[in-house]
Amino acid sequence: MLPPVRTVTVLPGPRSYRIKIGTGLLDRLGHECAELKLGARCAIISDTNVQPRFGDAAQRALTKAGFDPVVLTVPAGERAKSLRTVEGCYNKLAAHRLERKSFLVALGGGVVGDLAGFVAASYLRGIPFVQVPTTLLGQVDSSVGGKVGVNLKAGKNLVGAFHQPRLVLCDLATLSTLPMREYRAGLAEVIKYGIISDAAFYRRLERDLPKLLAREPKTLAAIVARCCEIKAEVVRQDETESGLRAILNFGHTIGHALEAISHYGKYLHGEAISIGQVAAARLSARVLGLSQIDVERIRTLFEQAGLPTEVKLSPSQLHHLMAAMSLDKKVASGEIKFVLARKIGEVKFGLRVSEKLLQQTLANTFPPPPLPHSPTPPLHFRYVRR
Numbered sequence: 561m562l563p564p565v566r567t568v569t570v571l572p573g574p575r576s577y578r579i580k581i582g583t584g585l586l587d588r589l590g591h592e593c594a595e596l597k598l599g600a601r602c603a604i605i606s607d608t609n610v611q612p613r614f615g616d617a618a619q620r621a622l623t624k625a626g627f628d629p630v631v632l633t634v635p636a637g638e639r640a641k642s643l644r645t646v647e648g649c650y651n652k653l654a655a656h657r658l659e660r661k662s663f664l665v666a667l668g669g670g671v672v673g674d675l676a677g678f679v680a681a682s683y684l685r686g687i688p689f690v691q692v693p694t695t696l697l698g699q700v701d702s703s704v705g706g707k708v709g710v711n712l713k714a715g716k717n718l719v720g721a722f723h724q725p726r727l728v729l730c731d732l733a734t735l736s737t738l739p740m741r742e743y744r745a746g747l748a749e750v751i752k753y754g755i756i757s758d759a760a761f762y763r764r765l766e767r768d769l770p771k772l773l774a775r776e777p778k779t780l781a782a783i784v785a786r787c788c789e790i791k792a793e794v795v796r797q798d799e800t801e802s803g804l805r806a807i808l809n810f811g812h813t814i815g816h817a818l819e820a821i822s823h824y825g826k827y828l829h830g831e832a833i834s835i836g837q838v839a840a841a842r843l844s845a846r847v848l849g850l851s852q853i854d855v856e857r858i859r860t861l862f863e864q865a866g867l868p869t870e871v872k873l874s875p876s877q878l879h880h881l882m883a884a885m886s887l888d889k890k891v892a893s894g895e896i897k898f899v900l901a902r903k904i905g906e907v908k909f910g911l912r913v914s915e916k917l918l919q920q921t922l923a924n925t926f927p928p929p930p931l932p933h934s935p936t937p938p939l940h941f942r943y944v945r946r
């Protein structure tokens with residue numbers, strides 16, 4: 561008997577698509593693409609970590625269903641999200657004579673998904689693409705919602721588009737080779753969904769965390785599916801990020817600033833937003849009266865997931881952190897806008913917080929290190945909200 565497959569539908573109307581979640585779905589990639597009536601010629605875009613593990617299976621599945629795939633392998637890591645890589649992909653697609661009905665398969669984490677999605681959005685003014693996310697972050701977050709793009713030297717995700725995939729296949733079996741640190745980083749987004757919109761889900765995470773950390777298939781399937789449902793619902797209500805979609809950025813204003821002041825080197829995104837969410841919870845207590853019990857539940861869950869919950873910053877690093885947050889486009893007259901929680905499962909967005917209150921909260925959250933402190937790293941990237 562085939563293992564069960566969970567399905568989440570994203571968006572109504574002509575751009576509607578399905579997220580399928582289950583174990584072993586990669587083998588059905590060809591069959592699924594055939595159902596979408598996509599053209600025969602296609603390309604799999606993957607990276608140097610994922611291609612050796614799952615590239616053959618993806619290629620076999622497509623070929624068996626009558627497709628003619630070419631495989632493009634980009635270097636693993638954030639640097640592949642560049643216009644130079646995009647151009648390299650265009651040239652290979654043209655050499656393989658991909659045409660308007662052709663499609664791309666993004667096989668990898670969020671980097672490959674954002675890159676391949678952007679290539680698909682722009683090659684021949686847009687061709688279809690299918691997401692096969694192989695990181696937990698990819699499955700619960702980046703593959704859903706249609707935001708695609710690449711980085712510039714001046715900042716992350718500065719060039720991009722909204723281009724919805726035709727299908728998202730989350731094969732939970734691919735997560736088995738994901739390094740534990742990357743897996744935990746994905747859990748930071750999972751926990752976020754509980755905080756922003758589902759108290760019962762949050763309680764389940766508290767209860768089932770050991771199973772989740774052990775990547776127990778049934779638990780993982782239910783949890784990935786619930787995260788996709790929550791993101792799909794937010795995207796349905798605000799496809800182009802004009803309002804509600806902001807709630808997906810809980811903990812991200814502080815998290816992104818931390819990534820920026822540490823040169824995008826020290827922390828994985830999930831680790832930075834773990835610290836950011838704990839700080840946002842403390843800020844929520846001050847601004848919206850989030851109970852101390854909930855603040856502590858939030859801190860504890862991130863800690864139990866093996867994620868960092870605080871950093872020690874010198875006063876000048878704290879100053880840089882504040883400056884990085886102020887670079888957010890959504891800053892108005894010295895007040896940074898935040899997503900904050902009233903209670904676990906309920907957040908408000910667009911809340912103005914004075915720099916003074918923010919600084920006070922952050923100073924408590926990030927106690928200064930003992931002297932002598934390390935030199936402050938200069939700011940490199942402009943912070944752009946994701």
Ligand SMILES: NC(=O)c1ccc[n+]([C@@H]2O[C@H](COP(=O)([O-])OP(=O)(O)OC[C@H]3O[C@@H](n4cnc5c(N)ncnc54)[C@H](O)[C@@H]3O)[C@@H](O)[C@H]2O)c1
Nearest residue numbers: 609636637669670671672694695697698702707734737738
């Ligand atoms: N489009 C969106 O809405 C959205 C949302 C959130 C994040 N993002 C983007 O996603 C990116 C981060 O994604 P990520 O965390 O998945 O990073 P990633 O794609 O770099 O993957 C993390 C690492 O894991 C490796 N890997 C992937 N799958 C693997 C597997 N199954 N087994 C072993 N190794 C594997 C990758 O090669 C890489 O080294 C960022 O660029 C971010 O901007 C986009």
Ligand SMILES: [Zn+2]
Nearest residue numbers: 749812829833
């Ligand atoms: Zn995030």
